[in-house]
Amino acid sequence: MSHKKLKGSGxxxxxxxxxxxxxxxxxxxxxxxxxxxxxxxxMTGAISVKLFDGKIRKVVSDEHYQELCEHL
Incomplete structure (x- = not known):
């Protein structure tokens, strides 16, 4: 994807x-x-979060986000 070429460019x-x-x-x-x-x-309207252990989680709703925050 062409937007990846912009990474690090500011x-x-x-x-x-x-x-x-x-x-x-x-x-x-x-x-x-x-x-x-x-x-x-x-990316394409989906929100992703990368945790410090390297795992990537999709955040699909406020409830899902709250659940994710409880485990941080």
Whole structure:
């Protein structure tokens, strides 16, 4: 995918997310800033979270996100 060529260049591509998903993605970015998770990103509207143990989890709803946070 051509957006991968931009990695490390300082250029970011923002997806057009629904209001609910944008809020959820904002919460995952906050967790990244707090260093609770290693990374977070979106691809085709899906939110992914990379944990410090290397596992990648999809965040599909607010309830799923809350459950994920309980195990961090």
């Amino acid at each position: 250029v970011y591509v923002n997806e057009d997310l629904t209001r609910a998903r944008a809020l959820l993605f904002s919460q995952t970015r906050s967790q990244k800033r707090q260093k609770t998770i290693q990374d977070t990103w979106t």
